[in-house]
Amino acid sequence: MGISGTIGRKNLSSLNIQFNPLGEIFAETTGIFKIKIENGKKFLPSFLIKAVINGNETIFPVIDRKGEEGKIAEVVFPKRGKTTKLSALLKSPFPFGFFYLEKAIEINSNLIVYPKPIKTELTPLTSPEKESRKNGTETTGSEEFKKIRNYKPGDEQKKIHWKIFAKKDKFYTKEFIRKEGEEPIIIELNKFSGTIEQKLSKATYAITKLWKNRAVGFKSGEILIKPDKTKKTKRKILELLATYPEEKDENSTDI
C-alpha cells in the first residue's frame, strides 16, 4: 500500500501541460483543443493520467519518461473573455485504482473565448460606402479584376500594375468590380436588440456568418474597424467582442 501510494505520487510528478485551441473558441460552445503533457521524469513513465480542464477529462494512457503525448479534447468555456492562467487538474488512479491522487496545475495560456454566437437576422447591418459601390470601382474588400486603364493622378499605389510598368516603363491602373452580394459591411453593435451580452453574441454570429463572403467591419460607439476580409480583422473584431466590458447598468451600452 505504501509503495503504491509513493508510486502514485511519483506518477503525477514532473508533468507539464500545454493547452492550445485548434480554431476559434466560443463561449458555451464545444471548442477543440490540443492538450499536450510532457513527462520530465528521468526514469519513470507516467501511466493513466487524466487531465481535467473545465470539467473535460482527457485520458493519457502512457507518457514515456522524458517524452510527451498529445490528445485532442473538446472543452466548453462558459464565459467569453481573455484567460491568461488556466487551472487544470491532473489525477490518476494508478497503479491499482485503490485511490485517486490529484495535482492542481496552472497553465499559462493566452486564450480568448469569443461570445457565444446567437442566431439573428442580418438586416440591421449598415454599409459604409454606398456611392462607391454603385460606380463599381470599390477599392477594398472582396473584388474581381475588371480591366487595366491608364494611370490617373490620385490612383492608389497598390492598384498600379507593376509588371506592365516593368515592361513598358509606364503606369497603368488595375480596375476592379465588386461581386454582387458581397458588399463590405460594417456591423454596428447597437443595431442588435437585447442586453449587451445578447448584442455581443448576435454580433459574433453576424461576423462569423458574413465574413465568409464579404469584408466585415465593426462599429461600436467611437470605435470603428474598417471592413476587411483578412483574418486579422475578423480576429480583431471578435477579440473586441470577447473583451467587451460586462454590463454594469442598463444605460451603459457603449464603450
Place this chain on the structure above:
Amino acid sequence: MKTVPIYKALFISSLLSAIVGSITVLPFINPILSGFFLITVIVSIIEEKEKRYIENRTILNIVSVFGALFFLSTLSMSNLIRPITETLIFLLSVKLVERKTERDFYQIFTLSLFLFTASSIFLLNVKFLFLFLAETVITITGLILLTFLSENREITLSKTDLFKIFQFGLSFVTISIPITVLFFLILPRTQAPLFNLMPKSSTGITGFSNSVNLGTVKNIQETNAIFMRVRTKKLRENPYFRSITFEKFKNNRWTHIKTPPSKIKLKGKRIYQTVILEPYRDKYLPLLNVPLQISGIKAKKENNFFVSPKRITKRVKYSGISVITNNFEETLNEKDKEIYLSIPPLPKIENFIRKRFGNISKEKLPKEILLFLRKNFKYSLSALPGSLKEFFLKNPRGNCEYFASAATIIFRTKKIPARLVAGFYSAEFNPYGNYYIVRGKNAHIWVEYYMNGKWHHFEPTFGIPQQKERKNRTEENTTKKETSFKEKIPLIFDTLNYYFINAIINYDFNTQIKTLSNLGKPFREKKLPSFPHLKKIVSTDTSVYVVSTIFIFTIMIIFVKSRKTPVEEFYEAMKKQGYTKKHNEPLETFVKRIKNPELRTLGNEFATIYQRNFYKDKTICCKTAEKLREIISKIKKGGQGG
C-alpha cells in the same frame, strides 16, 4: 502502430495468472477437475475469439454454489487443503467461462492468488520462488491493466506501452521484495503453524514406520523424491543413515519393540551433521549410522536411534553427531537377548538352516551367510515372494528386507542375537552445497548381530542398483574427472533448493531472536568480531539474514546521508562558478564577495529564503526547498538559467 485493446491485454494476463496460480496444484487434485479446468481455459479463449459467452449468470452462480458445496463436503481438520484447493479450482474454472466485467477479473486474480498460496503447500522448493515471481509480476501487471479498464474500456495500447506496463510490474515486484524480506525478518511469528495443512499423501514422500511387511520397502525405494538432505563433510565410504530397528518377526512382518535403555559405548570419529527432513508423517529422525546425539529438535533416544514425540508433518531441521563405526559395545541382559533371538514357528526354514549351517561355527557364520546368499539368491524389486518361506525355498529373489530377514533368521536360529536396521544407504553427495541428497530409492534395510558384547554391522544384500550405479560412477570418475553438464544441472538446482529451504522455510522465531542477538553482539561487546568469530557467524544459517539486514539498512543510511542539504548544494554550485566559501564564513558575507552581478543576485535570493526559514527554525521542505533548488540550478548554469 498496431494497438491492442485493453480488454484483450487484461484477458491474457488474467488467463496467465490463473494458469501459473494453478499449475502446481493440478497434479495433486482430482484429475477430472484438472481436466475440467484445462477445458475451461480453452473455452474461455474460444469465447474471447468468437465474442460469444455463456450469458446466464444465474445458472453459473447456482453451478458454482453446488460445486463448491460438493468439493467442500470432504473438508475435515485432517484434510483441509485438498477440498479447499479443489473448490478454488472449480470456482476459477466457472469464472473463466463467464462474460467478464471488472469484478470478474478481480475475482479471477484473487482466486488465482489463493490457489497459488495453496500451491506453496504442494511445492516448497526453489521452483516455487520462480513461480512466485512469475505470478506476482503477471498479477500486478493485470491489476494495472484492470485499473486502465475501469477508467475506460475503449483504451487501446501499443505493444511498446504494454511492455512499459509490464516493466513497471516487474519493477514493482523488485522494489517490493526487499521490503517483504525485511518484514519477513522482523515481524513476529508463531513457532507452530496455525493449521496443519499438509495433505496426507500429497508429496509422495514416505519413510519407515514402526513395522514393515516383507516386500513393502520397495514402495519407498521406487520413489525418487528427496527424503532428506544431510549437510556434512563427504565421507570416504557410502554412508548408512539409521532410522529405526526391527526386533520382532511375525507373519512376515517386522515390528519395532522398545527395549529398556542400556549402556552403549561408541568409539570412533565423530561426524557432525545438519539434516533437513521432508514431512513423511512418521516420527523417526534419521542420522548417520551410528547416531550419538541430536539437537535442534525435540527428540528422545530409543534403541540407538532418535524419535520425535510428534509425527513429522512439516519440513524440519535438526543437527546430530554420529560415530562412523561397524561395531559398538552394548550390554544386553538375558531378557533383551531373548527378544533378539525370538523366531516365529518356521519349521521348514529352521530345518533348511540347520542342514545348511549346522556345522558352521559362530565366528564363521557371517561370512558363510554372505556366501550362501550370493550363491543362491538374486536381487530384484519385481515379482517378490509373498513370504520368507517362499524366498528361502521357492522364489530366491528379493530386495533388501528379504536378504536382511533371511540373514537375521539364520543368525537367530544359530542363537546369535540379531536385528534389522532400517534407514538409507548410498545417497548422492552434492559437492555444490556439501550435503547428501537422500531419496526414497536409497531406503535400505541391513542387519546387526550381537557377538562378544558388541553389535556388528552386517550387509547381507548385494547387487543393490544404487550400489552398482555408485560403483560405475566412481569408475567413470577415475577415468573422466569432471562431472558432465547434464549431471551438474540438477545438483546446482538442488543446491539452490537447499539454500532456499534453509533460508526461508526454517526461518522461525528462534532464528529471528538469534539474528537480532547476533546483530547486537558486536555492539554489546563494544568491539568488532574477530576473524574466527566472523567466520563462525558467516558459517551459521543466520548469516544470510544478518548480511541482508545490514545491506538494507546500509543502503537506507547511504540514501539518507547522501542527500545534500540545499546550503551544501549552494556552496558546491558556487564553487563550480569559482567562488569558494571560506572556513566559518557566514552565508551573507560569502554572497557579498561574489563579483558576478547575476550570481550575486541569485546568491542574495538564496540567502534571504534560506535564512528566513533557518532563523524561524523551520524545516526547509516542499515549496521552499524546490525554490532553493531552482536557484541552485540557475547558479549551475552560470546565472543564466532563468
